[in-house]
Structure formats: structure tokens, C-alpha cells
Amino acid sequence: xxxxxxxxxxxxxxxxxxxxxxxxxxxxxxxxxxxxxxxxxxxxxxxxxxxxxxxxxxxxxxxxxxxxxxxxxxxxxxxxxxxxxxxxxxxxxxxxxxxxxxxxxxxxxxxxxxxxxxxxxxxxxxxxxxxxxxxxxxxxxxxxxxxxxxxxxxxxxxxxxxxxxxxxxxxxxxxxxxxxxxxxxxxxxxxxxxxxxxxxxxxxxxxxxxxxxxxxxxxxxxxxxxxxxxxxxxxxxxxxxxxxxxxxxxxxxxxxxxxxxxxxxxxxxxxxxxxxxxxxxxxxxxxxxxxxxxxxxxxxxxxxxxxxxxxxxxxxxxxxxxxxxxxxxxxxxxxxxxxxxxxxxxxxxxxxxxxxxxxxxxxxxxxxxxxxxxxxxxxxxxxxxxxxxxxxxxxxxxxxxxxxxxxxxxxxxxxxxxxxxxxxxxxxxxxxxxxxxxxxxxxxxxxxx
Amino acid sequence: xxxxxxxxxxxxxxxxxxxxxxxxxxxxxxxxxxxxxxxxxxxxxxxxxxxxxxxxxxxxxxxxxxxxxxxxxxxxxxxxxxxxxxxxxxxxxxxxxxxxxxxxxxxxxxxxxxxxxxxxxxxxxxxxxxxxxxxxxxxxxxxxxxxxxxxxxxxxxxxxxxxxxxxxxxxxxxxxxxxxxxxxxxxxxxxxxxxxxxxxxxxxxxxxxxxxxxxxxxxxxxxxxxxxxxxxxxxxxxxxxxxxxxxxxxxxxxxxxxxxxxxxxxxxxxxxxxxxxxxxxxxxxxxxxxxxxxxxxxxxxxxxxxxxxxxxxxxxxx
Numbered sequence: 102x103x104x105x106x107x108x109x110x111x112x113x114x115x116x117x118x119x120x121x122x123x124x125x126x127x128x129x130x131x132x133x134x135x136x137x138x139x140x141x142x143x144x145x146x147x148x149x150x151x152x153x154x155x156x157x158x159x160x161x162x163x164x165x166x167x168x169x170x171x172x173x174x175x176x177x178x179x180x181x182x183x184x185x186x187x188x189x190x191x192x193x194x195x196x197x198x199x200x201x202x203x204x205x206x207x208x209x210x211x212x213x214x215x216x217x218x219x220x221x222x223x224x225x226x227x228x229x230x231x232x233x234x235x236x237x238x239x240x241x242x243x244x245x246x247x248x249x250x251x252x253x254x255x256x257x258x259x260x261x262x263x264x265x266x267x268x269x270x271x272x273x274x275x276x277x278x279x280x281x282x283x284x285x286x287x288x289x290x291x292x293x294x295x296x297x298x299x300x301x302x303x304x305x306x307x308x309x310x311x312x313x314x315x316x317x318x319x320x321x322x323x324x325x326x327x328x329x330x331x332x333x334x335x336x337x338x339x340x341x342x343x344x345x346x347x348x349x350x351x352x353x354x355x356x357x358x359x360x361x362x363x364x365x366x367x368x369x370x371x372x373x374x375x376x377x378x379x380x381x382x383x384x385x386x387x388x389x390x391x392x393x394x395x396x397x398x399x400x401x402x403x404x405x406x407x408x409x410x411x412x413x414x415x416x417x418x419x420x421x422x423x424x425x426x427x428x429x430x431x432x433x434x435x436x437x438x439x440x441x442x443x444x445x446x447x448x449x450x451x452x453x454x455x456x457x458x459x460x461x462x463x464x465x466x467x468x469x470x471x472x473x474x475x476x477x478x479x480x481x482x483x484x485x486x487x488x489x490x491x492x493x494x495x496x497x498x499x500x501x502x503x504x505x506x507x508x509x510x511x512x513x514x515x516x517x518x519x520x521x522x523x524x525x526x527x528x529x530x531x532x533x534x535x536x537x538x539x540x541x542x543x544x545x546x547x548x549x550x
Numbered sequence: 551x552x553x554x555x556x557x558x559x560x561x562x563x564x565x566x567x568x569x570x571x572x573x574x575x576x577x578x579x580x581x582x583x584x585x586x587x588x589x590x591x592x593x594x595x596x597x598x599x600x601x602x603x604x605x606x607x608x609x610x611x612x613x614x615x616x617x618x619x620x621x622x623x624x625x626x627x628x629x630x631x632x633x634x635x636x637x638x639x640x641x642x643x644x645x646x647x648x649x650x651x652x653x654x655x656x657x658x659x660x661x662x663x664x665x666x667x668x669x670x671x672x673x674x675x676x677x678x679x680x681x682x683x684x685x686x687x688x689x690x691x692x693x694x695x696x697x698x699x700x701x702x703x704x705x706x707x708x709x710x711x712x713x714x715x716x717x718x719x720x721x722x723x724x725x726x727x728x729x730x731x732x733x734x735x736x737x738x739x740x741x742x743x744x745x746x747x748x749x750x751x752x753x754x755x756x757x758x759x760x761x762x763x764x765x766x767x768x769x770x771x772x773x774x775x776x777x778x779x780x781x782x783x784x785x786x787x788x789x790x791x792x793x794x795x796x797x798x799x800x801x802x803x804x805x806x807x808x809x810x811x812x813x814x815x816x817x818x819x820x821x822x823x824x825x826x827x828x829x830x831x832x833x834x835x836x837x838x839x840x841x842x843x844x845x846x847x848x849x850x851x852x853x854x855x856x857x858x859x860x861x862x863x864x865x866x867x868x
Contacts, residue, residue: 187830190834362721505831516814517814543617
């Protein structure tokens with residue numbers, strides 16, 4: 102009996118000790134992260150997988166070898182953009198934030214409103230850095246209230262990929278790809294059932310609808326696309342949005358297009374395996390898609406919804422954010438790494454390995470860029486498309502805190518229409534209505550912050 | 551979530567409970583103190599990892615939160631009202647119920663069937679037993695990723711087989727009619743390794759004499775299974791049904807990777823709804839998600855209690 106009591110007491114003592122340690126750790130949270138003691142390590146969360154992820158790691162390795170500040174960057178893959186943002190929110194609650202994070206274009210407003218980040222402008226001013234070499238239009242996109250918020254590291258444009266071999270076999274001109282939704286439908290009619298089972302494929306992705314609306318020079322949300330003030334609702338209940346979704350649903354209903362669900366990889370797999378002859382997809386995976394297809398891949402500008410539409414595509418992709426609460430020394434190190442990622446050499450390598458736009462305009466003069474361009478002339482298309490986008494609120498995209506949820510609701514609407522569960526107009530109305538309370542809640546919580 | 555650990559502790563539940571005693575014996579203070587001290591470590595762990603999150607969930611379910619998910623102000627039952635007046639609730643409930651039936655029942659039936667066939671006294675039967683229980687060793691994520699490739703609409707194995715047989719491709723995960731059965735199939739595949747193991751262990755506990763006696767009485771193979779084996783296996787079957795029900799109510803990984811709750815909400819269960827509300831697409835509505843978590847807790851408790859009440863009466867502990 103005595104022995105048992107001793108044993109129990111020992112276990113208890115051990116337990117108290119460990120809990121004591123835990124509270125010791127927790128106590129650090131109060132003083133705002135690890136400000137003050139920078140140990141030369143930068144934690145960098147990124148959201149790219151596959152070939153694009155490998156390119157990021159390659160850049161990080163180069164930096165770790167080269168930099169003269171004795172800084173080590175620790176790059177950590179956190180899943181896709183949504184997963185990364187979810188983890189960022191969770192770690193914001195516990196106060197254990199990384200030094201730097203890659204966030205998609207959609208979440209810019211959220212990052213700004215949350216106050217989680219230090220504007221990049223502030224770090225650039227400390228380092229005496231000038232944004233002059235960078236594409237001004239792209240920097241402007243990440244400028245809120247006149248201050249550059251984040252570094253436009255990976256910028257993409259939506260693109261039409263098509264199978265030139267299948268085009269030739271179907272009697273279509275491989276050098277004259279379709280430019281409107283109607284033309285895609287006509288081409289798909291000739292292509293389907295030929296060397297490819299389907300004429301067209303696209304994953305259910307609200308991103309594409311955002312792009313079509315910008316091409317049509319139509320707004321996505323109210324309050325001047327969220328740029329004149331906080332948006333209070335999305336503007337989906339109109340003819341042009343209905344036209345786009347109706348076109349898509351009709352393509353699937355008539356077996357001209359295959360519905361592969363919401364997973365982007367399923368769309369690129371269908372295209373690359375020769376299952377579908379045309380695909381709307383981001384330029385970000387251009388190299389991957391061209392190299393992984395055993396037919397000649399053609400690239401064309403993103404289609405306009407209707408003949409005569411005078412808008413242009415929005416920029417997609419992501420940017421690099423510096424998290425708040427870091428010491429000056431750490432901030433300088435973070436910015437040194439960011440500047441490296443934006444250097445002509447880094448951007449040339451990054452762009453040619455992926456399909457993203459070279460944001461640093463001097464990158465295009467380097468031999469490592471021009472040599473690859475000779476073999477992959479379509480690498481320039483994304484940049485050209487973005488350069489041709491006219492200025493205006495509709496072609497800069499909707500700035501709204503709940504954009505990620507909006508994209509998801511748009512997915513719901515498109516999916517319901519493709520499955521024939523709802524009429525396109527009804528699906529859009531329902532999705533827009535279901536989003537209103539989320540927008541209200543967001544605006545409410547930003548207001549009370 | 552912590553499924554393996556949870557089931558391991560519950561496996562001891564297969565042992566018949568000790569005979570209940572009429573009068574509670576008196577303990578002296580010293581014994582009680584020892585008991586309390588020995589219980590303290592596990593109670594401390596329970597408190598940190600189970601009770602604290604539970605009360606935190608209840609707290610969050612009564613509060614609104616900001617864009618980072620931090621609670622802001624007390625809103626009482628508002629979020630419960632929002633949840634119960636949600637038109638989607640009916641569908642989520644039906645999907646969850648159908649999914650539980652489609653997953654738990656086949657898992658138990660197939661597991662027991664395989665365990666019975668693997669009773670055969672043939673050479674190398676242990677090799678098959680090991681092979682067939684390997685799905686137990688795979689994580690939900692690994693299983694789901696492999697099946698996602700099989701289900702792929704364009705380059706998947708399943709559609710490839712259909713095409714080879716001259717049939718039309720099927721939208722395994724993109725067609726709302728097929729998505730839930732496809733998902734259930736993956737989960738059943740993952741579960742049978744476990745149900746097979748437990749059922750085999752249960753079968754080992756049936757003494758050989760009973761088989762012999764039955765055979766001497768002239769019982770055929772089918773009669774032996776029906777009249778001797780299955781009645782003696784009832785504690786195991788009962789245990790498996792309870793565990794599999796709880797398990798399928800909590801399924802998350804397969805849904806997340808294979809369908810993300812789609813298409814058109816056809817695979818959004820109660821658990822997946824919690825995730826979508828709290829985390830997906832920067833939702834961060836922890837209040838409403840906590841309401842769902844509390845409801846899930848009540849549902850799981852009720853289902854388990856009901857099964858104990860109804861099924862335990864039919865259990866024969868030998």
C-alpha cells in the first residue's frame with residue numbers, strides 16, 4: 102500500500118513539473134511574438150506544390166547560399182492558399198506567426214483588415230528600396246490607401262489552353278483558336294468525339310467567373326467593386342453572369358464539356374491525357390502542362406464572354422506578406438529575402454520554370470529568360486494579356502474581405518447549374534443571397550475592431 | 551481524429567463486464583486517496599484535451615467572433631437558432647444518416663464475413679489474415695489520395711475499366727447520386743481491416759468444444775454459424791456496431807480529400823459542416839461551428855446510448 106502511494110505521488114510530481122513547463126512557454130505570448138531576439142532564421146510559409154513548389158525551394162536554397170546577412174530562410178509548405186490562410190488565422194490566435202507568408206490575390210483585403218501584416222512599403226523604405234524595376238500595374242494592385250502592402254511575387258493571367266493536334270484532326274485551324282464563349286462552343290462541337298472524347302474542360306472554379314466578368318467589364322460586387330468603400334453585396338443577379346453560367350451548363354448538358362468537379366488537377370489531367378481538347382486555366386502551370394502533354398499545346402488569350410466585350414483579364418496569383426510584430430533586425434532580413442525573390446535573376450528563373458509573369462521587368466533582358474522564351478514563346482502571353490487590360494474598377498477585381506467565401510459560393514452556383522439542379526439565374530440569386538449575411542458579419546466585425 | 555487511440559482503449563470493452571454486486575463495498579480514506587492520486591494523471595489529460603475544449607466549444611457557441619475567430623460579444627442562443635433554422639440542416643442530417651448506414655453496416659458485415667472465411671484451417675491463412683487487415687494501417691489521407699486517383703473522371707482506373715467494357719464513364723465523385731456511395735465505399739475499405747481483426751479475435755474466444763458438440767449433434771456448417779457462432783459473437787458485433795457508428799459520424803479525412811462536401815452538398819455531413827463553417831475559405835465563423843460541434847456531441851451521445859439500450863438486450867455474454 103505504501104509503495105503504491107509513493108508511486109502515485111511520484112507520477113503527480115512529474116505531472117506538475119510538465120504542466121509548470123507548459124505554462125512557462127505560454128507566458129511568452131504576451132510580449133508580441135519574438136520581438137527583440139532575432140536568431141537569423143526567417144520562417145516562410147508558401148502555398149505552392151509540384152513543380153512550382155520545387156522552384157520556390159530552389160530560390161530559397163540559392164538565397165541561403167548567397168546572402169551576406171547570415172540569414173537562413175526556412176521555407177514551409179502549408180498546403181494550398183486556403184489551407185495556408187486557415188493556418189495563419191489559427192496561429193494568429195496563439196500568437197505564433199511566421200515571418201513571412203504567401204497569400205493569394207483574393208485575400209488582400211482580409212490581410213489588410215486583419216492588421217496581421219506590416220506593409221511592405223515600410224520595410225522597403227527602411228532598406229531604401231525602389232519599386233521602379235517592378236511592373237507598376239502589378240504593384241498598384243497590392244497598394245491599399247496609397248501604401249504598398251505586399252510584394253507581387255507570383256502573378257498569373259487566365260489562359261485558354263488547346264490541343265493543336267486535335268484541332269488539326271477536327272479540321273479546325275490550329276493557329277486560329279476561339280476567342281469568345283460562342284466560338285468555343287462551336288469548336289467543341291467539332292472536337293468532341295474526335296481524337297478527344299470531350300471538346301472542353303474546366304474545373305468548377307469561381308476564379309473563372311471573376312475573370313469572365315472582368316473580360317466583360319462588369320462589376321463583381323457593389324461600391325465600385327469594393328474600391329469606393331466596403332462592398333455590401335455581390336452583383337451576380339444580372340444577364341452577363343447568367344449568360345456565362347448558362348453557356349457552361351449548356352456545354353456540359355450537351356456533352357461538349359466534361360464536368361470534373363472542383364479540383365483543378367482533374368481539369369489539367371483531362372486536358373493533358375487528351376480527354377478534352379480545350380481548357381481554361383491559369384498561366385501559372387504553363388510549363389508543367391506543356392511539358393506533361395504528348396501533343397502540341399497551344400495557348401490563346403482568355404476568351405471574352407461575348408463578341409465586343411471590352412474588358413480584360415484580372416491578375417491572379419499571390420504576393421508575399423511580412424507579418425507584424427517583428428524586430429527591426431528581423432524585418433530587414435525579411436525584406437532582404439523579398440528583394441532577392443523580386444530580383445531580375447530570381448524572377449527570370451521563377452517565370453520560366455512556372456508560367457508566372459516576370460514582375461521585375463529587367464528579368465526579360467536576361468539570357469536565362471530569353472533562351473527559354475525561344476523554346477516556349479507562349480511564356481509572354483500572360484504578361485501581354487495583363488498589359489492589355491484597360492484601367493477601371495471592373496478590370497481590377499472586387500476588393501472584399503469575404504472574397505474567398507464569395508468564390509466558394511460561386512462554385513456552389515456553377516455546380517448546381519452544371520448538375521441541372523437549378524436554373525443558372527436561380528442558382529446565382531441563391532448564392533448571392535446566401536453571401537449577404539457573411540458580408541454583413543465581416544463588415545460588422547471590421548467596424549467593431 | 552484520434553481514432554486509433556480511442557479505439558484501442560475501447561477494445562477492452564469487448565471483455566464481458568464483471569458481475570454487478572448488490573452492495574457497494576466501503577473503501578477507507580487511504581485507499582480513496584491512492585485511487586484519486588492514480589487517477590489524477592489521466593484526469594488531467596482528459597481535462598486538458600477533452601473537457602477544456604468541450605467547455606470552450608460551448609462558450610464559443612454563445613459568442614459572436616471577429617474575422618480572426620476571436621470571441622467578441624455574448625449572443626446567447628442566436629447561433630443555435632440560426633443553425634436550426636438553416637434550410638440546409640435537413641439535407642445535412644439526411645446525408646449524415648445515410649452515410650452512417652452505408653458505412654457502418656457494410657464495415658461490420660464484411661468484416662465478420664471475412665473473419666469467418668479466414669477461420670478455415672488451411673495453410674498460409676495467416677498471410678491472408680494479415681493482408682486483409684492492412685487497410686487498418688493506412689491513414690485516411692493516404693487512402694483517400696489513392697482512391698482520388700482511381701476515381702479521376704478522365705484518367706482514373708474505374709472509368710478506364712468501364713470504357714474497356716464499352717460502357718459510359720461515371721462521375722464517381724462529381725455526380726451527386728454516386729458521390730456518397732463512392733465515399734462510403736472508400737471508408738468501408740478502410741474500416742474492414744479493423745472490423746476483421748476484432749471479429750477474428752472474437753471468434754478465437756469461442757471454445758472448440760462448442761463446435762465439436764454442435765457437429766456431434768449433426769449440425770451443418772450453416773447451422774453452426776447461425777446457432778452457435780453468431781450468438782456467441784454478439785458482444786463483438788455489438789461493440790463493432792457502436793464503434794463504427796461513432797467512427798462514421800466523425801469521418802472527416804476522406805470527405806475532405808475526395809469531395810470537399812460536394813457535389814452540390816451531396817457529401818456534407820455534420821462533421822464536415824463544422825469544418826466548412828469554421829475554416830473553409832476563410833470562413834472563421836467559430837461561433838456557428840461550435841454550435842454544430844455541440845449538436846454533434848449530443849447526436850453521438852444519443853446514438854451510443856440508444857444502441858446500448860436497444861442492442862445490449864440482445865447481446866449474449868455466454
